[in-house]
Amino acid sequence: MKQLIAMDLPGRYPVTSARGHKYIMVMYDYDTNYINAVPIRSRKSSELVAAFKFCYDELKERGFTARVMRLDNEISTELIAAIGELNLDYQIVSPGDHRLNHAERAIQTFKSKLIAFREGADPSFPKNCWDLFIKQTVLAMNLMRPSRINPLISAYTLVHGEFDFNRTPMAPVGCKVIVHDRRGERGSWDNHGSHGFYIERAPHHYRNYTCYMRDTKQNRISNTVEFFPSHCTLPKVTPIDRLTLVLQDLHEVLSQPPSDFPFMNQGTDLHTAITAIQKILCLQADDTATTAPTIPVPLP
Known part of the structure; x- marks a missing residue:
């Protein structure tokens, strides 16, 4: 195994998110073929270091460590120091030559998936909430990527274990939903549900969904959700x-x-x-079928 990880940033996202995010840091692990992404507010050293530690700690907690970190030539002393604290060597690619940085190809894959999710969202979904798509983008992308250590399983399965769709179901990200408001959460004449958008599964809840609520501008987890997709029809029994x-x-x-x-x-x-x-249904022989007559045998 190469025990190699790579990290880089794509260009600034056109719209600043409601949470102040402007960039996305992408980390790629060569052996697992796993791609991770984290939204960040700026290209400052503190933001880069925090995003790097978040992604690398996720791999370390699951038993995957690296020896070499490959970076773009745009680096900071704080990031190099953080890499050194983890006993990692680092390699800087040549200026203008990004072919040796595996994160460049990972960025293309991630951007394609994020753009597809963004365009599949409901037209009324807030444009400044694009960063809420990142978690499910990472999940769906790695479920479809075979790992290098064991090509028979996905990169997600290798890192996180087998994904259970029954325990944590997923839905089209950005889909319009109505989340049920329980009796104690609403007035006697209020509607029984609130409008929102599905953004990701609820990984620590059984058969729940995480939704972004239109009125409160906050995320909410619920197990009673009605979906109203705008680009596809829900399966129905005719x-x-x-x-x-x-x-x-x-x-x-x-x-x-x-x-x-x-x-x-x-x-x-x-x-x-x-x-x-x-x-x-031809499940029983016909009772009216006649039998051949018995021919008497003459006595000698």
Whole structure:
């Protein structure tokens, strides 16, 4: 293993977020093929050092360490000192030549995913809340990236373990939602829900969603959410689908019906109807079939 990590910043985002973020720092780990990203407010040394420690600590907590840090030529003494405190060597790429900095390719991948999520959001989603998309962007991106250590699993699985969609379901980021307001949280004549936007899963809650609320401008976690997607339709069960499911269940039951079922009692109207359905579905031999006559054998 190379035990190599790389870090770089793309250009400034066109819109300053409501939380004051203007840039995104991207870190790439070569062995796991994992890409991480953190929004930062400026290119100051303190912001870069904090973002670097946040991303690297996440890898260290899961048992992945590096020996070499590869950087762009735009560096600061504070960042170099922070790298040295972690006993890492560092390499600075040549000015104007970014091919050796693996973070450059990681930035392209991350930007493509973030732009796709941004354009798939509801048109009324606040433009200055783009930084709320980053966590789910990182999650979805690494779920689709195979790791180098074990190409049979994703980079996310290698770093964080297997993702359980049932425990922490996801939805289209930026989708318009209505979050249920419980009885003690609303007035007697108030609406039973508040408008908001889905932004990410709730990783430490069972089957909950994290939503950005339109009125309070705050994040809220809830397990009762109604989605209203603007670019796709939610899956629905049509009458044909329901009929198909009923016929499948009926076929399964009538193929090998247990003997203790009530409808197996002969002589009842229900038994007669069930027998007719079995014949229609070719699940029972025809009782009216005649047998060949017996030919008498003459005595000697």
